[in-house]
Amino acid sequence: MTRIDVPDGSPFGVGNLPYGVFSTPGTEPRVGVRLGDSVIDLAVALDDDVFARPTLNAFMAQGPRRWAETRERITELAQGDVPDAAVHESSQVRLHLPIEVADYVDFYASEHHASNLGRLFRPDSEPLMPNWKHLPVGYHGRAGTVVVSGTDIVRPSGQRKTPADAAPEFGPSRRLDIEAELGFVVGVGSPLGSPVACEEFAEHVFGAVLVNDWSARDIQAWEYVPLGPFLGKSFATSVSPWVVPLAALENARVPTPPQQPEPLPYLREKEPWGLDIEMTVTWNGQVVSRPPYREMYWSPAQMLAHMTINGASARTGDLFASGTVSGPEKEQRGAFIELTWGGREPLRVNGEERTFLEDGDEVAISATAPGADGSVVGFGEVRGRVLPAASGRRSE
Numbered sequence: 578m579t580r581i582d583v584p585d586g587s588p589f590g591v592g593n594l595p596y597g598v599f600s601t602p603g604t605e606p607r608v609g610v611r612l613g614d615s616v617i618d619l620a621v622a623l624d625d626d627v628f629a630r631p632t633l634n635a636f637m638a639q640g641p642r643r644w645a646e647t648r649e650r651i652t653e654l655a656q657g658d659v660p661d662a663a664v665h666e667s668s669q670v671r672l673h674l675p676i677e678v679a680d681y682v683d684f685y686a687s688e689h690h691a692s693n694l695g696r697l698f699r700p701d702s703e704p705l706m707p708n709w710k711h712l713p714v715g716y717h718g719r720a721g722t723v724v725v726s727g728t729d730i731v732r733p734s735g736q737r738k739t740p741a742d743a744a745p746e747f748g749p750s751r752r753l754d755i756e757a758e759l760g761f762v763v764g765v766g767s768p769l770g771s772p773v774a775c776e777e778f779a780e781h782v783f784g785a786v787l788v789n790d791w792s793a794r795d796i797q798a799w800e801y802v803p804l805g806p807f808l809g810k811s812f813a814t815s816v817s818p819w820v821v822p823l824a825a826l827e828n829a830r831v832p833t834p835p836q837q838p839e840p841l842p843y844l845r846e847k848e849p850w851g852l853d854i855e856m857t858v859t860w861n862g863q864v865v866s867r868p869p870y871r872e873m874y875w876s877p878a879q880m881l882a883h884m885t886i887n888g889a890s891a892r893t894g895d896l897f898a899s900g901t902v903s904g905p906e907k908e909q910r911g912a913f914i915e916l917t918w919g920g921r922e923p924l925r926v927n928g929e930e931r932t933f934l935e936d937g938d939e940v941a942i943s944a945t946a947p948g949a950d951g952s953v954v955g956f957g958e959v960r961g962r963v964l965p966a967a968s969g970r971r972s973e
C-alpha cells in the first residue's frame with residue numbers, strides 16, 4: 578500500500594482530483610485521477626471496469642450521482658492508503674485524449690475579444706453585432722480534429738486573400754494564431770426536443786478542460802463570410818489532458834459581469850456559473866498574456882441552454898468551448914491577433930519579434946482556480962508546437 582504525499586500548495590490536491598486517460602509503456606490507455614505528482618489507476622484502485630476504458634465517456638454517461646459517489650471514494654483513498662499497483666508517477670505516464678469528442682461547438686463569449694475581433698475584421702462596422710448581447714454566438718466545429726496537449730500542429734495551407742489582392746492564392750497560412758479558451762464536457766446528454774435549462778447545467782456537464790483553438794487568420798478572413806469559421810479553424814483544436822470536475826470549481830463560481838439588456842427568460846440564470854479562473858499563455862516559454870475567465874459575458878450554463886433551446890440534443894462527449902478569453906487590458910488578450918493588433922504591433926518574445934506563429938514555436942496555456950481553504954485548483958496545461966506546412970500536391 579502507498580500513502581500519496583501531496584506537495585504543499587500542489588494544484589492537484591484532494592480538492593481537485595481531475596480525471597484523465599493514461600498509459601504506461603506496454604499497457605492500454607485507461608482512466609486515472611491526478612493527485613499531487615501521482616496518477617491513480619482507477620480500474621485497479623476502485624476495481625471497476627468502467628475505468629478500464631480508453632476514454633471517460635462510459636463513466637461520464639453514468640451521471641452526477643455516480644460522479645459524486647466516485648469523488649467521495651477517491652477523496653477517502655487519497656487520504657489513506659492506495660494499492661501499490663494503482664499508483665504511477667505522473668512524469669512516467671503518457672496522457673491521451675481523455676474523451677471521445679461527440680460534437681464540438683465553439684462560442685464567442687468574451688465581450689472584449691468579440692469587440693477586438695470586430696474592429697480588426699470589420700473596421701467599418703460596429704464592433705459588436707446587434708445579436709451579441711442577446712444570445713451566446715457560436716458555431717459548430719470539427720470534433721474529429723480535437724487533439725490532446727503535446728500533439729504537434731502542422732501549419733495549415735489554404736486560400737489566402739488580403740483586401741489588397743485581386744484574387745486568392747494558395748499556400749501555408751502566414752497568420753497562424755491561438756485562442757485561449759475553456760472547454761466544457763457534457764457527461765449526460767439530453768433527448769431531441771428537450772432543451773436543457775440553465776439550472777440543469779450541473780446535471781449534464783461533467784467538467785472543464787483548457788482549449789487552444791488554433792486559428793489561421795488569413796484563411797479565416799477570406800472564407801468566413803457569411804457562414805462563419807470553417808477551414809481556418811478546423812485543422813486542429815488542442816485540449817488539456819486533465820478534466821477538472823465541476824465539483825472542484827465550487828469555490829470559483831462568480832456571477833457574470835452585468836448583462837444589459839436583460840437576456841430572454843431561457844438565458845436568465847438563478848445560480849451563478851461565471852468562473853473566477855486565471856489563465857496564463859506562454860509563447861516559447863515567455864508569458865505573453867493572463868486572460869481572466871471571470872470577465873466572460875456569457876456563462877457556460879447559458880451556453881448549454883442556448884445550444885439546446887431549439888430542441889437539439891446533447892450527447893455524452895460533447896465539447897463546447899467558451900470562445901477566446903480576453904480581458905479589458907492589453908496583456909489579458911487570449912489571441913495573438915489581438916495582442917499584436919492584427920500584426921501591426923509585434924511582441925518581443927525572448928528577444929525576437931513575433932506577430933503570428935512561426936514554425937517551431939510552442940504555445941502553452943495553463944490555468945488555476947481558487948479551491949477550498951486557500952487551496953489552488955490547477956488545470957495543468959494545453960501545449961502545442963507548430964510544424965512546417967505539409968509538402969504535397971498544391972495548386973499554387
Ligand SMILES: O=C(O)/C=C/C(=O)CC(=O)CC(=O)O
Nearest residue numbers: 684685694695698756900901
Ligand atoms: O469575429 C469574427 O469574425 C471571428 C471571431 C473568431 O475567430 C473567434 C472565434 O473562434 C470564437 C472565439 O474563440 O471567441
Ligand SMILES: [Ca+2]
Nearest residue numbers: 683756790900
Ligand atoms: Ca475560438
Ligand SMILES: [Mg+2]
Nearest residue numbers: 790810813814
Ligand atoms: Mg479549432
